[in-house]
Amino acid sequence: AQSVAQPEDQVNVAEGNPLTVKCTYSVSGNPYLFWYVQYPNRGLQFLLKYITGDNLVKGSYGFEAEFNKSQTSFHLKKPSALVSDSALYFCAVRDRGSTLGRLYFGRGTQLTVWP
């Protein structure tokens, strides 16, 4: 069965500091991996995805994520956090063989960036 773990409910960082939001997964085969961000009362916005190739993926708003196959992780990172980055972040995986494209989500991590 597919599963995604975001071990931290909450991450707090000071503005200007680097941030990391953790994600590990358990899927059969090689998955597609995604990060989404959600602001209050809004739908999900796509940040970045890993399909194949370079393990370091760069996405929107200065975010990046590193795919680590041996550790089955896909942690989200940003070198310098902004207060406006404060939001709920979801990691998601998709079975590479899925024709429907169903996503499996982690429980979400609330990121708070303090000024």
Added chain:
Amino acid sequence: GAVVSQHPSRVICKSGTSVKIECRSLDFQATTMFWYRQFPKQSLMLMATSNEGSKATYEQGVEKDKFLINHASLTLSTLTVTSAHPEDSSFYICSAPREGRYNEQFFGPGTRLTVL
């Protein structure tokens, strides 16, 4: 990029009434759409997979008669919450995969349902 819309964005209704939520793919056709429910500060819970021209596939524990799904065209899926009760109050989000090499999914902005 592709756009998925939802209507209404917010709805408040009395207990016992039915509410319809629309999900539209604006610039691509979607034979499949997904409906999620989200409680405050929690993850998205997949309720059902909407299939154009056929019955929806519901996740375990989701009442089919309570949450009616109709995928009438390649750009429109509707979720009707029948005889709504306060416990149905939630944030409902739809998504649609755009067919292509990776079937990338696009999410609607969500609908906040409040049942009084």
